[in-house]
Amino acid sequence: xxxxxxxxxxxxxxxxxxxxxxxxxxxxxxxxxxxxxxxxxxxxxxxxxxxxxxxxxxxxxxxxxxxxxxxxxxxxxxxxxxxxxxxxxxxxxxxxxxxxxxxxxxxxxxxxxxxxxxxxxxxxxxxxxxxxxxxxxxxxxxxxxxxxxxxxxxxxxxxxxxxxxxxxxxxxxxxxxxxxxxxxxxxxxxxxxxxxxxxxxxxxxxxxxxxxxxxxxxxxxxxxxxxxxxxxxxxxxxxxxxxxxxxxxxxxxxxxxxxxxxxxxxxxxxxxxxxxxxxxxxxxxxxxxxxxxxxxxxxxxxxxxxxxxxxxxxxxxxxxxxxxxxxxxxxxxxxxxxxxxxxxxxxxxxxxxxxxxxxxxxxxxxxxxxxxxxxxxxxxxxxxxxxxxxxxxxxxxxxxxxxxxxxxxxxxxxxxxxxxxxxxxxxxxx
Numbered sequence: 328x329x330x331x332x333x334x335x336x337x338x339x340x341x342x343x344x345x346x347x348x349x350x351x352x353x354x355x356x357x358x359x360x361x362x363x364x365x366x367x368x369x370x371x372x373x374x375x376x377x378x379x380x381x382x383x384x385x386x387x388x389x390x391x392x393x394x395x396x397x398x399x400x401x402x403x404x405x406x407x408x409x410x411x412x413x414x415x416x417x418x419x420x421x422x423x424x425x426x427x428x429x430x431x432x433x434x435x436x437x438x439x440x441x442x443x444x445x446x447x448x449x450x451x452x453x454x455x456x457x458x459x460x461x462x463x464x465x466x467x468x469x470x471x472x473x474x475x476x477x478x479x480x481x482x483x484x485x486x487x488x489x490x491x492x493x494x495x496x497x498x499x500x501x502x503x504x505x506x507x508x509x510x511x512x513x514x515x516x517x518x519x520x521x522x523x524x525x526x527x528x529x530x531x532x533x534x535x536x537x538x539x540x541x542x543x544x545x546x547x548x549x550x551x552x553x554x555x556x557x558x559x560x561x562x563x564x565x566x567x568x569x570x571x572x573x574x575x576x577x578x579x580x581x582x583x584x585x586x587x588x589x590x591x592x593x594x595x596x597x598x599x600x601x602x603x604x605x606x607x608x609x610x611x612x613x614x615x616x617x618x619x620x621x622x623x624x625x626x627x628x629x630x631x632x633x634x635x636x637x638x639x640x641x642x643x644x645x646x647x648x649x650x651x652x653x654x655x656x657x658x659x660x661x662x663x664x665x666x667x668x669x670x671x672x673x674x675x676x677x678x679x680x681x682x683x684x685x686x687x688x689x690x691x692x693x694x695x696x697x698x699x700x701x702x703x704x705x706x707x708x709x710x711x712x713x714x715x716x717x718x719x720x721x722x723x724x725x726x727x728x729x730x731x732x733x734x735x736x737x738x739x740x741x742x743x744x745x746x747x748x749x750x751x752x753x754x755x756x757x
Contacts, residue, residue: 332468344460346368346700346706346708347366347368347369347706349364349706350364350365350366350368350369350700350706351364351366351369354366355704355731355734357730357734362704363704364700364704364705364706365704365705365706365731365734365735365738366706366727367705367706367707367723367724367725367727367732367735368706368707368708368722368724369706369724370515370581370667370668370669370724370726371584371586371668371724371726371727372549372581372584372639372643372668372726373584373726373727373728374584374639374642374643374646374726374727375584375635375638375639375642376584378635378638378639379583379584379585379635382624382631382635383620383624386620386623386624387619387623389616389619392615392619393615393616393619394615394616395615396615397612397615397618399605399608399609399612400428400429400430400604400605400608400612401427401428401429401430401592401608401613401618402429402615402618402619402622403424404618404619404622405429405618405619405621405622406424406425406427406429407424407622408621408622408625408626409422409424409427409429409577409592409625410422410423410424410427411625411626412625412632413577413594416547416548416636417544417547417548417556417558418558418560418561419558419561419564420560420561420564420570422594423596426594426595426596426601427592427593427594428592428593428595428601428604428605428608429590429591429592429608429613429618430591430592430593430607430608430611430612430613431589431590431591431611431612431613432578432580432589432590432591432611433464433543433545433576433577433578433580433591433592434460434463434464434591435589435591435611436576436578436591436592436593437461437464437465437509437541437543437576437591438464438465438467438468438469439593439603439604439607439608439611440541440574440576440593440595440600440604441464441465441466441469441471441507441509441541442468442469442603442607443599443600443603443604443607444469444506444507444539444541444574444600445469445470445471445506445507446470446506447469447470447471448470448471448472448503448504449470449471449472449503449504449505449506449507450471450472450473450474450495450498450503450504450505450506451465451466451471451472451473451474451505451506451507451508451509451541452473452474452475452476452491452494452495452498452505452507452508452509452538453465453473453474453475453476453508453509453510453714454475454476454478454486454487454490454491454510455475455476455477455478455713455714455715455716456478456484456516456517456671456710456713456714456715456716456720457475457509457510457511457515457713457714458511458515458516458543458713459516459708459712459713459714461473461509461543465509465541471506471507472503473509473714474494474495474498474503474505475494475714475716476490476491476493476494476495477490477494477716478490478716479716480716480717480720483662483663484517484519484662484671485519486510486514486519486521486525486529488525488528488529488531488532489532491508491529491532491533491536492532492535492536495536495538505536505538506538506539507538507539507540507541508529508533508536508538508539508540508541509540509541509542509543510529510540510541510542510543510559511542511543511544511545511546512526512542512543512544512547512556512558512559513544513546513547513549513550513556513665513666513667514666514667515543515545515546515667515669516667516669516671516708516713516722517662517664517671518662518663518664518665518666518667518669518670518671519664519665519666520550520552520554520555520556520665520666521557522554522557523557523561523562526557526559526562527562527566530559530562530563530566530567530568530573531566531567531568533568533572534566534567534568534569534572535567538572539572539573539574540559540563540568540572540573540574541574541576542558542559542560542573542574542575542576543576544558544559544575544576544577545576545577545578545580545581545582546581546582546666546667546668547577547582548582548636548639548640549581549582549639549640549643549666549667549668550640550665550666551640551641551643551644551647551665551666552644552664552665552666553665554665556666558575559573559575560573560575560594570596571595571596571597571598571600572597574593574594574595574597574600575593575594575595576591576592576593576594577591577592577594578590578591578592579591579621581667581668582636582639583624583635584639588617588621589613589617590613590617590618590621643668643726646725646726646729646732647664647670647725649725649729649732649733650670650723650725650729650732650736651663651670653732653733653736653737654670654672654736656736656740657736657737657739657740657743657744658740658743659672659674659736659739659740659743660672660673660674660676661673661723668724668725668726669722669723669724669725670722670723670725671720671721671722672707672720672721672722672723673719673720674695674719674720674721674743675717675718675719675720676719676743676746677695677719677742677743677746678691678692678695678718678719679691688717688718688719689711689718691718691719692709692710692711692718692719693709693711695709696708696709696721698742699738699739699742703738703739703741703742704738705735705738705739707721707722707723707724707735707739708721708722709721710722723735
């Protein structure tokens with residue numbers, strides 16, 4: 328008999344992971360396996376392998392130094408490289424390498440900061456829809472409780488500080504101690520890039536409510552729209568919330584298309600949180616060789632890094648344009664995005680009549696997902712996995728071969744065409 332904690336973790340395994348591995352076990356290929364799964368459920372950037380692979384092949388081979396123990400919270404060389412990179416590219420305020428903790432993936436970084444901040448039963452409020460694995464990443468081991476702050480579909484799920492205030496007030500009236508606010512910025516699954524003034528209003532609400540802020544900034548360098556990315560740490564400058572109460576997570580999985588390297592970073596200037604995070608890093612350190620390779624990647628040729636990121640943004644923009652063009656051709660409503668790897672689809676009209684906004688609606692959403700996955704062999708994830716405030720929304724990732732995306736959209740369009748009921752979207756789409 329396993330412990331209650333272990334049993335809870337087994338039940339909490341993210342559905343995102345299960346769908347990914349099942350789809351990847353039987354992948355679509357136009358000739359070898361035309362009936363296979365088209366996986367648009369996984370947020371992996373498969374557009375830049377031709378740029379990345381040759382560069383990685385130039386990396387120095389392992390040597391005696393890179394097979395030895397390194398500091399468990401990250402080698403000085405890697406933390407200095409990351410601090411320099413972030414300071415030069417996405418942060419207005421210089422990053423001190425002494426304020427970084429490097430661990431085995433952004434998932435671990437989120438787990439570490441949640442465990443450092445929260446006791447079991449403490450609440451973490453999250454604007455919803457939110458990244459579906461937050462439920463496990465932030466609460467799986469810490470014992471914290473995620474408290475969705477529902478955003479309104481009527482205005483495109485725009486980030487609303489008042490929604491956070493209402494969720495916290497409601498939780499505290501129910502006796503739940505709320506310790507932190509978490510968000511992904513740029514947003515996953517929405518692809519929104521938050522304006523600086525909106526972030527400042529959100530931080531002001533956090534200060535008013537005595538909350539720390541956890542900002543997941545994995546897509547900071549994956550912005551293809553016109554709006555400039557602003558880190559929550561920079562927005563805190565001059566805000567009522569002290570900068571040491573803003574904790575930023577970044578990693579190499581998205582911006583550098585290296586999810587398999589499992590390299591995540593926590594940036595915090597709070598001495599007690601930093602000390603706790605360094606101790607927790609003991610349980611999930613990044614391999615010494617991987618640290619050396621990533622430090623080399625960031626510092627050996629800064630020009631290559633700049634060119635790579637710029638090319639990645641161009642390809643992201645082209646992929647998004649092609650994907651949304653296919654969606655429009657097949658009459659699939661969606662919200663506009665400015666960053667990230669996905670498009671937020673409005674499939675509410677495909678749900679049975681009378682299902683929206685009820686338990687029946689969530690069951691109908693699950694049925695639609697299963698029909699897509701099992702019968703049409705398309706993997707894209709339903710809004711319920713992202714705590715969407717109402718059923719019928721789906722996340723479609725587009726960062727793979729354009730022909731593969733078109734096949735998936737054709738299959739989706741065929742399903743929608745087979746359904747007779749239509750309902751206009753709540754917001755103008757493009």
